[in-house]
Amino acid sequence: MIELFLSQLLNGLVIGSVYALIALGFSLVFGVANLINFAQGALLMLGAFFAFTLIQWGLPIVVAGLLSIAATAAVGMLVERLALRPLRNAPAIAPLLSTLALAVIADAGAELIWSAESQPFPSPLQSFVVFVGGAFLTGVDIATFLVALAVMGGLMLFLSRSWTGRALRATAQDPEAAAQMGIDVALMRQVAFGLAGALGALAGILVAMYYQSVFPQMGVPFGIKGFAAALLGGLASIPGAVLGGFLLGIFENLASGYVGEGSRDLIAYSLLLLVLMVRPQGLLGTGRLEALGGVAGASGAIPTTSIIASLGGATARTRNRVLQPKPWMVLAVIALAALVPAIGSAYVVQVAAGCAVFAMLALSLTLLSGSAGVISIGHAALFGFGAYVCAILARNHGWPPAAILPAAAFGTAAMAALATLPAIRLTGHAVALATLAVGQVGYLLFLNWIELTRGPMGIAGIPRGSLFGLSMQPLDRQYWLALGLLALCYLVAHRLLESPIGRTWRAIREDRPAAHAAGVPVLRYLVLVAATSGLIAGLAGAQFAWLQAFVSPDSFLLETSIVLIAMVVLGGMGNIAGAVLAGVLLALLPEALRAFDEWRMIVYGLVLLALLRFRPQGLGGVK
Amino acid sequence: MADPFLSIEAIDVFYGPVQALFGVSVTVGAGEVVAVLGGNASGKSTTVKAALGLVQPRQGRILLEGQRIDGLGTHQVIARGVASIPEGRRVFAEMTVEENLRLGAYARRGDPPAALAAALEEAFGLFPRLAERRRQAAGTLSGGEQQMLAMARAWMRRPRLLCIDEPSMGLSPLFVDHVYDVLARWKAAGLTILMVEQNANMALQLADRAYVLRNGAIVVQGAAAELAGDPELRKAYLGG
Numbered sequence: 001m002i003e004l005f006l007s008q009l010l011n012g013l014v015i016g017s018v019y020a021l022i023a024l025g026f027s028l029v030f031g032v033a034n035l036i037n038f039a040q041g042a043l044l045m046l047g048a049f050f051a052f053t054l055i056q057w058g059l060p061i062v063v064a065g066l067l068s069i070a071a072t073a074a075v076g077m078l079v080e081r082l083a084l085r086p087l088r089n090a091p092a093i094a095p096l097l098s099t100l101a102l103a104v105i106a107d108a109g110a111e112l113i114w115s116a117e118s119q120p121f122p123s124p125l126q127s128f129v130v131f132v133g134g135a136f137l138t139g140v141d142i143a144t145f146l147v148a149l150a151v152m153g154g155l156m157l158f159l160s161r162s163w164t165g166r167a168l169r170a171t172a173q174d175p176e177a178a179a180q181m182g183i184d185v186a187l188m189r190q191v192a193f194g195l196a197g198a199l200g201a202l203a204g205i206l207v208a209m210y211y212q213s214v215f216p217q218m219g220v221p222f223g224i225k226g227f228a229a230a231l232l233g234g235l236a237s238i239p240g241a242v243l244g245g246f247l248l249g250i251f252e253n254l255a256s257g258y259v260g261e262g263s264r265d266l267i268a269y270s271l272l273l274l275v276l277m278v279r280p281q282g283l284l285g286t287g288r289l290e291a292l293g294g295v296a297g298a299s300g301a302i303p304t305t306s307i308i309a310s311l312g313g314a315t316a317r318t319r320n321r322v323l324q325p326k327p328w329m330v331l332a333v334i335a336l337a338a339l340v341p342a343i344g345s346a347y348v349v350q351v352a353a354g355c356a357v358f359a360m361l362a363l364s365l366t367l368l369s370g371s372a373g374v375i376s377i378g379h380a381a382l383f384g385f386g387a388y389v390c391a392i393l394a395r396n397h398g399w400p401p402a403a404i405l406p407a408a409a410f411g412t413a414a415m416a417a418l419a420t421l422p423a424i425r426l427t428g429h430a431v432a433l434a435t436l437a438v439g440q441v442g443y444l445l446f447l448n449w450i451e452l453t454r455g456p457m458g459i460a461g462i463p464r465g466s467l468f469g470l471s472m473q474p475l476d477r478q479y480w481l482a483l484g485l486l487a488l489c490y491l492v493a494h495r496l497l498e499s500p501i502g503r504t505w506r507a508i509r510e511d512r513p514a515a516h517a518a519g520v521p522v523l524r525y526l527v528l529v530a531a532t533s534g535l536i537a538g539l540a541g542a543q544f545a546w547l548q549a550f551v552s553p554d555s556f557l558l559e560t561s562i563v564l565i566a567m568v569v570l571g572g573m574g575n576i577a578g579a580v581l582a583g584v585l586l587a588l589l590p591e592a593l594r595a596f597d598e599w600r601m602i603v604y605g606l607v608l609l610a611l612l613r614f615r616p617q618g619l620g621g622v623k
Numbered sequence: 624m625a626d627p628f629l630s631i632e633a634i635d636v637f638y639g640p641v642q643a644l645f646g647v648s649v650t651v652g653a654g655e656v657v658a659v660l661g662g663n664a665s666g667k668s669t670t671v672k673a674a675l676g677l678v679q680p681r682q683g684r685i686l687l688e689g690q691r692i693d694g695l696g697t698h699q700v701i702a703r704g705v706a707s708i709p710e711g712r713r714v715f716a717e718m719t720v721e722e723n724l725r726l727g728a729y730a731r732r733g734d735p736p737a738a739l740a741a742a743l744e745e746a747f748g749l750f751p752r753l754a755e756r757r758r759q760a761a762g763t764l765s766g767g768e769q770q771m772l773a774m775a776r777a778w779m780r781r782p783r784l785l786c787i788d789e790p791s792m793g794l795s796p797l798f799v800d801h802v803y804d805v806l807a808r809w810k811a812a813g814l815t816i817l818m819v820e821q822n823a824n825m826a827l828q829l830a831d832r833a834y835v836l837r838n839g840a841i842v843v844q845g846a847a848a849e850l851a852g853d854p855e856l857r858k859a860y861l862g863g
Contacts, residue, residue, distance in 0.1 A: 163729065163732045166718075166722060166725065166726055166729075167726070167729060169715070169717075169718065170715050170718070170726050173715045173716065173717055173718070174713055174715060174716075176677065176709070176713070177709055177713035177714075177715065178715075178726075179677070179696070179697035179698055179701075180675065180677075180697060180701065180707040180709055180713075181701065181726045181727060181729045181730070181776075181780075182697075182698050182701030182702055182729045182730035182780070183698055183726075183729055184696065184698040185698070186696075
């Protein structure tokens, strides 16, 4: 027994030290640039691959590692140049999405250059083994732990003793005051990104040595873990990042040792959610004065609670022409779209039906994230919930669509209200994290609750049944049902947003403390918007299940949530017509880009980047 | 007044579509203390921010010792021998008093460590209260102590021009007197100062010359002693 405990504890310390390195990268950038850098995972992956290539060229592993760290630091600075600097006056969410776009490009680029397959990474110390009591450590474990510890110590010294380190901390606390000390604030942001790149590369190399392999998809899971560790410790706190990394590593290893390997991530994210609910500022977030981010990064991080305010704190000064068609115009367009089966092939109808589903999802999320300002990076879980409700009721219990639709709608609404509860008291970046954790927990349940969901195999052969005596088997009818539901949801959303309820949602988004002070029952309104959003997402999920006749966890990955939030931003926060438009466009884009073949995701990322750069207020404008 | 140390020449400043300054010109001679006065939203803070490079003028130019500094970043202006005591003090709340002071000397980071250590001790000599709280986080100081810290921090720069935005804001009368005592000593030592102040009576006792702004334009300027009784000054504050 004690052997298992000791061995999992030691493993946890080793992997935790890697998490801590990744978390430090997040924390540095978050403190100085007030931005969650979603490209951190991509930096980790690139660092591992740079080292891999250099070793293939015949360089010794230490030299290759150092060169890779330097190269990745340069890539980190490039991220700042491309994702942050051009977007200083854009809404606060825009740079975050633009780092996501860069991550997409990096992942796809790595697959092109190095192939999507896993490749062996040399790990010279693996055969060296030390026994500690009943547990053992390999040379790689020891090297990882010692290198990580040394780097953390060095970083602490650098931040507290050197001119540049102190300037970094000053910039994190108050950039304008820092500038008046003579500190080049823009340079400090670049330094922070460079350091994040270097830390990411180091973590990547250690991970590659640990698993003795490199593969392009390695960035995402470690990026998320590092992010979770950073938040666990308090996003802007440097000691917090270290503590968070170690705690996360130890907890998930104990969980996998005692409960089973499948529960590793589930426990990690549940722990994260728990911390967010009890201590939203993270373990060392506030009250600890040596924290890096301080006042600016304590909890909300965005000076106002408004997500459409720019990073500078002022509301976006870019001109905001708002697309707001009359409802009948949107209905007329939907009616026109109903003619697609008459002119297009089955493939075209299938694509069009997919567009309708994503339009509903974008509509659903723009109510929650756009109008009410609760940024969600976990919406795919609600979409999946609706899809699984439909799949299980239709296939296992033979329910007809007329019963499934309300079950999926109201079931998901209730689920959404429940799932949003942990996030509801939070503001700013913490909300994004809580919803991310909820989304991951949802995905992991789809994946691991095998008795109910059949796990990774998914549920196939979902019958479409018949609605009001009409067989829903033909694709055209499914498509029309999807359009009908979209039209209905659009009208409901429009009515809600034009009513005092919609105005209250926007008021909460703009200034939550003011809404509280004005006597608005904020929590009730947020539960209402979450439920409404969930209702529409549930309908979209059911529709999706019928269309595909198959559901599996792969459809509800983090990537789906990211695409959905991208639709909301591109449509213009809170602009339902814009959301529908962006939903259709982004659902069409991968199809339209099929000609680019393996370059597809790169082009997709570039298009996203360009849109954020040149129209950060969205296609439809913020409403 | 042949060769002013700082010369702001007919600048227009905009915040988005809103114009904040209309052709404002201010000069500060070497060794002179110049006050910019005015009521709320008169543009007085914007004037100092333009000199510091925190906002950029759309028209006009700004010269420091005959060299153009408009268009430079704030850190570049500071590098030319300027220090700033920002509005609302803006101390680095989570750093210690000593770290704040060291950051004040950031522009002098090339100087020998012994010189910086000596400057630190001088600063503590100037403000004994700060010496007692040397290892304390700046955010735990009282408002008055924070103002002392902001002043000491700017002094660490060894500036040739000191820009001050509202030194008396939010301070008790006792601390206001203390602040002005220190400023008077610095003036006597020959420091060139550009200050913005709501408290016109205090500022006019210290300053050599003053400008009065209203709605983003200068309405009256002249020697401090003459301005004290000027009806335009009253109008600028009462909005008449």
